[in-house]
Amino acid sequence: MSAVVAALRLARRNAWRSRGRSALIMVMIGLPVLVLTAILTLLETMSLTPQEGLVAQLGAADARLVQAPKGTVLQQQPNGASWSMNGGDDEAAAPELDAAKVAALLGPGTRLLPFSTGTLRLGTGQVDALETDLRDPLTRGMLTLSEGRLPAAGEVAVTPALGLRPGDLLRPSGAAPLRVVGVVEHPHRPSLRKAVGPDLPLTPLFWSPSEYGPGWLADTAKPVSWAEVPALNTAGLYVTSRATILDSPRGLVAFSVVNQQQTVGLGAMVIMVVLETVLLAGPAFAVGLRRRRRELAEIAAQGGSAGHLRTIVLADGVVLGGAATLVATVLGIGAGALGAPLVARWGGQVGPPGVPWAPVLGVAALGLITGLVAALVPAVQAARQNTAAVLAGRAPTVADRPGWPLAGAALVLAGLAATMVARRQGGSAWVLASAVLILFGLVVLTPWLVRCTGGPATRLRLPLRVAVRDAVRHRSRTVSAVAAVMAVTATVVAVGIGTQSEYMDRRNAYTSARPTGMLAIWGGTMTDGTWSKLRAETVRRLPGVPLAVGYQAKDAQGHRYALRYTVRWNGIRTPRTAAIGDQALLRLLQGRHDPQAAAALASGKAVVFDAAAVRDGKLTLRAGSTSGPARKLDVPAVLATPADEHQGGALLPRTLVEQAGFTTAERALYAMYRLPTDSMLERDLAKVTPRVTVASEEGYRNVPDPGLWAWLVGALVLVVGGTLAATRLAAADMRPERATMMAIGAPPGTLRLVVAGQSLYISGLGALVGLAAGTVTGVALSRPLTTHGAGDPATIAIPWPFMIAVVVGLPVLATVAALITRTRLPLAPRLL
Structure with a gap:
């Protein structure tokens, strides 16, 4: 039997004998593998190729045609599509196509089925709706009937997310109630809320070829190829063709070339994950070495070499790391595949189960390597142990290497210098790479830091003094646990500062030209008669709401101009x-009456709310038009205070615009009014003319990233788990001292305090060092995340509750958990 096979057998037997420790190591190594594998499988399963979604999109039809709005210029290409509205008068638009004209465009033998998408207006809101006949064979596979029957005229089927059953009534606003006769399910979108029927009172909001619009499903005599698409686009039809989808590359994902920064960032993240996993699993492997020290000494006494001892301990890493990786990979694939339908119920889509084998196998290899690296330090210690001292029952002595503190300090200084340079580079990859240098330096420095804490421990109370002195004496197990807590804390603190800084920068960057709560209604290019109808409908829909008017600038040829500036x-x-x-309008923009601003506006000056835009009492404007030549204007201006601190913009008097050679026409309405959630104002105004825009200023709506606290949960598991593993090892090493304390009458509370003191020391020292390292990295990380060009200062924000929870809360929690550790020991016989 070879030495390697024998070592693997010993490792398997030892893992089974110490099942609790083995499970802890497997969890430490396997958890990152499981999470990464599950995420990769989940993303693969929830991504649909065009071929996989073909049936849900087209059913059995050869093509789907969506009619574009009047005046739309549409152009499709194999890599996408573009469309735009022309600048003509909406009253002079061309008539819409009918089914006969569309069938003629597709050639003889074409059969069309009406297939229109929009929304149904309900009493409390709206729901997506599809107007088509699901009984037609062309729709086969698009929706699956799960309950009841398919709808006929005057009936409707709904998806399960609407919560309706056959026999219920769906009551569209302004139309007759529709009886629900069936429940249908989308093959890829279980969270879809939709109503389907052959004659629904659809409410079109805006045109989108993949969302809303009238159209048809087409059964054609020959496939619709790309050669026929331009002619259909010219006729105002957006085309989705079965033939063009099937001819596209199947299952290919276009990956961009990975640039240097992406490579560095990915490598840094992999190194940090491996480092933290190794440091967390290190104390558990040290426990195994502590318990097998005598067994290994007996093997050495019988002729085993240092290499044999290293192989035996490394075999522990292979067996436990391999088993953890195998189990975690299988569970991760299962969790990702089974979790995709559950996640899709909250939103998104799900396709057939898929596994990206190349990334998954890479993650599995990383887990196996992590197990080997975690067992490397105990393997080296096993090869260097004094066989005679171990067999005699004496504790091994720990000799510090004098050059290691200098090497660690050099790495930390190099990392700090690299961080100072990296923070001024674009992107965060170089900052992460510099953080790896700092972490490695602190890991190398940890033995020296642990030794330096032994002197001040003499001033502590007895339980804490005993705990600290014991931790310093047994630095081989203490260092790994402290370094693990340090690495976790540094990572979480850096992420917390970077995330909070980015959030604060986004909040500070938010700006609007209108105060929060303002409703704006703009009319595009239209006649005065159309605008009069639009204004009358607005007054009717908003009774009693004071409206301020805004104006549109035009040149002598009638071209519409926008007056813009940049700040x-x-x-x-x-x-x-x-x-x-x-x-x-000035009173609305300022939220009050400002006599000075009002006087300036009356005298023909612009009132500006952006201080940087006014220079020497002038505001520089660029008058631009899609039809006429651009012009540059310098107009007199005064600064004023807006209603909101994030508000900018400018207001020009009509006289100033007309003096510049333009004419003005009323084309905007403003009001301080919040629309209710179920308001259909935009739909009602769109009935007058589609060239209307309704906008409500809601202010900054984003909230801090809740994922930040998910990092706290992950840190909780890692810090408390690693600390308790090291504490259990300390309790085993301190068995003689604790027995002596118990023999001379120490109460159980004192013994618990000694064990808890070990936990507080390990987690507290690691948290303090990690706080310093994480703060440096987080502050450096905030610059590339929050700067947007030369001269833009970085935004640095500290999430204080999060920091206190990490740096203070986690050590306290680990200490409280250690208090429940069993401390009562049987009295050991002693020779007098």
Whole structure:
């Protein structure tokens, strides 16, 4: 039997004999593998190729045609599509196509089925709707009937997410109730809320070829190829063809070339994950070495070499790491495949189960390597142990290497210097790479830091003094646990500072040209008669709401112009469009009556809310048009205070615009009014003319990333788990001292305090060192995350509750958990 096979057999037997420790090591190594594998499988399963989603999109049809709105210029290419509205008068648009004209475009033998998408307006809101006949064979496979029957005229089927059953009534606003006769399921979107029927009162909101619009499913005599698409686009039809989808590359994902920064960032993240896993699993492997020390000494006494001892301990890493990786990979694939339908119920889509084998196997190899590296230090210690001292029952002595503190300090200094350089580079990859240098340096410095804490321990109370002195004496097990807590804390603190800084920068960067709560209604290119109808409908829909008017600028040829300027807001070049209005609009923009601003506006000056935009009492504007030549204007301006601190923009008086050679026409309405959630104002105004825009200023709506606290949960598991593993090892090593304390009358509380003191020392020292390292990295990380060009200062924000929870809360929690450790020992016989 070879030495390797014998070592593997010994490792298997030892793992089974110490099942609790083996399970802990497997969890430490396997948890990252499981999480990464599950995420990769989940993403693969929830991503659909065009071929996989073909049946849900087209059913049995050869093509789907969506009619574009009047005046739309549409152009499709194999890599996408583009469309735009022309600048003509909406009253002069061409008539819509009918089914006969569309069938003629597709050739003889074509059969069309109406297939229109939109929304149903309900009493409390709206729901997506599909108007088609599901009984037609062309729709086969698009939706699956799970309960009841398919709808006929005056009936409707719904998806399960709507919560309706056959026999219930769906009550669209302004239309007759529809009886629900069936429940249908989408093959890939279980969370879809949709109603389907052959004659629904659809409410079109806006046109989108993949969302809303009238159209048809087509059964054609020959496939619809790309050669026929341009002619159909010219006729105003967006085409989704079975033939073009099947001819596209199947299952291919276009990966961009990985650049240098991406490679560095990915490598840094992999190194940090491996480092933290190794440091966390290190104390558990040290426990195994502590318990097998005599067994290994007996093997050495019978002729085993240092290499044999290293092989035996490394075999523990192979067996436990391999088993953990295998189990974690299988569980991760299962969790990702089974979890995809559950995640899709909250939103998204799900396809057939898929496993990205190349990344998954790479993660599995990383887990196996992690197990080997975690067992490397105990293997080296086993090869160097004094056989005679171990067989005599004496504790091994720990000799510090004098050059290691200098090497660690050099690595830390190099990492700090690299961080100072990396923070001024684009992207965060170089900062992460510098953080790896700092972490490695601190890991090398940890033995020296542990030794330095032994002197001040003399001033502590007895339980803490005994705990600290014992931790310093047994540095081989203490160092790995402290370094693990340090690495976890540093990573979480850096992520917390970077995430909070990015959130605060986004919040500071938010800006608007209108105060929060303002409703704006803009009319595009239209006649005065159409605008009069639109304004009358707005007044009817908003009774009693005071409206301020805004104006549109036109040149002598009738071309519409926008008057714009650019200002730097929070380091970002932000374009503004100046509004044209009177005193009523000024009061809305300022939220009060400002006599000075009102007087300036009355005298023909622009009122500006961006201080950086006014220079020498002038505001520089660029008058631009899609049809006429651009012009540059310098107009007199005064600064004023807006209603909100994040608000910018400018207001121009009509006289100033007309003096510049333009004419003005009323084309905007403003009001301080919040629309209710179920408001259909935009739909009602769109009935007058589609060239209307309704916008409500809601203010900054984003909240801090809740994932930040998920990092705290992960840190909780890692810090408390690693600390308790080291504490159990300390309790085993301190068995003689604790027995002596118990023999001379020490109460159980004192013994618990000694064990808890070990936990507090390990987690507290690791948290303090990790706080320093994480703060440096987090502050450096905030610069590439929050700067947007030269001269833009970085935003640095400290999430204090999160930091306190990590640096103070986790050590306290680990200490409390250690208090429940069993401390009562049987009295050992002693020779007098």
